[in-house]
Amino acid sequence: MEFHGEGTLTPEQEEEIGVLMRRKRCQFLSFWLFCGKSACRRTRSCAFDTDFCLAQVGPSVPEDVRNAVDEMVCAQLLGKSFEEMMAESRDIVLPYGKWLEKVRKIEAKGRADLSAS
Ligand SMILES: [Zn+2]
Numbered sequence: 001m002e003f004h005g006e007g008t009l010t011p012e013q014e015e016e017i018g019v020l021m022r023r024k025r026c027q028f029l030s031f032w033l034f035c036g037k038s039a040c041r042r043t044r045s046c047a048f049d050t051d052f053c054l055a056q057v058g059p060s061v062p063e064d065v066r067n068a069v070d071e072m073v074c075a076q077l078l079g080k081s082f083e084e085m086m087a088e089s090r091d092i093v094l095p096y097g098k099w100l101e102k103v104r105k106i107e108a109k110g111r112a113d114l115s116a117s
Contacts, residue, residue: 017077022050024073028096029065030103031057061099068096 026046035053075085
């Protein structure tokens with residue numbers, strides 16, 4: 001499956017992909033840990049409304065991490081393997097590691113506190 005840019009999808013398909021991408025972003029970034037919705041924390045995923053979750057947490061995500069996640073989401077949607085993705089976009093994806101470190105620290109502390117670093 002390949003995307004050929006805008007204009008080749010119906011509005012419904014675009015909406016569907018948009019929702020899927022937002023959901024994947026939430027997953028990659030472990031937003032459930034930050035967004036404060038009990039439904040998200042319970043299921044350890046953004047089960048509530050990805051728009052809400054992204055609006056809540058999105059601004060705290062550094063731009064390079066955001067780019068990394070977009071790259072990862074696209075690679076996944078295109079069915080690329082992790083190795084293929086790293087071969088093509090290693091430099092773009094690397095900042096994601098910083099975020100993962102942060103997530104692990106917060107998880108270790110057992111509470112969500114974005115301001116702590
Ligand atoms: Zn959430």
